[in-house]
Amino acid sequence: MKLSTKGRYGLTAMLYLARHADEGPLPLRMMDETGIQPDYLEQLLASLRKAGLVCTSRGAQGGYSLARAPEDITVGDVISATEGPVRFCECDSEDATCSWREHCDARSVWVSLSQKMNDLLDSITLASVLEDLNKEASDA
Amino acid sequence: MKLSTKGRYGLTAMLYLARHADEGPLPLRMMDETGIQPDYLEQLLASLRKAGLVCTSRGAQGGYSLARAPEDITVGDVISATEGPVRFCECDSEDATCSWREHCDARSVWVSLSQKMNDLLDSITLASVLEDLNKEASDA
DNA sequence: CGCAAACCCGATCGATTTTGTCGGAAATGG
């Protein structure tokens, strides 16, 4: 069970946007220094846009920017948008039609774990990540 | 980011063994009622054995049994054994050779998240799961 | 001893997901 590159790239891109939030919309080619393949990154940004996490403006001088303040975007938001929801069980709600239902004896375990996991991810904002990284850098 | 069937089947099988711990080694065909395809389950049990979580005895009257008491086996153990370690980052240790290193700006975020996630998974034992499930059943 | 029960092991395989790549279409500022 591991994070795919989508989640990792997604957060990297969002942190990049957060760091350059005061420079107006950033075109894709400006994000080369993240080391992510531009064509692939474009897809991820499309997912982030559809999830309402980034705004885009088309045409010349266009680009990507954060839709909300870094304090109001969580790591959980980013991972959900790029990778889909984090979960241990298919039926995280009281969905009676879930195809697992038959032999899912430990369902309550999975539901409870998913809940805690998502609480954890939602407790971390882009702003808090940047703060931590700055602290790290100044320590070194 | 979700759990594959390996982790789910793995826990189901382990809970089954825990429930029947006093009946001696359980042969594979006894586990039919879990609804897991026997040939596939056999592979998972092999992983669990290699991880030191189950003991096996071969030959007639042989079968599978828990290697430790249900209090001493965690959900994290089972998931690690069947799915591999749960992690957000490839380099969870101070591994300087990690190929991500170059552009993994948020590495400390991933390491910290992996740590918390694994602490969570390791805090739940087979025994505590069975206890919760029994409580649930008596409530209903 | 010989047999049947049972685990052990490696190969294979179709489907799905991941990780991109590409080629244009559409919008927009200047």
Next chain:
DNA sequence: CCATTTCCGACAAAATCGATCGGGTTTGCG
């Protein structure tokens, strides 16, 4: 009008998932 830039859908190589299968080895028991 035109260069810039996002938008969109198709395609594809590679990896992983979820099995399935065939045969080998070990062991208890009559």
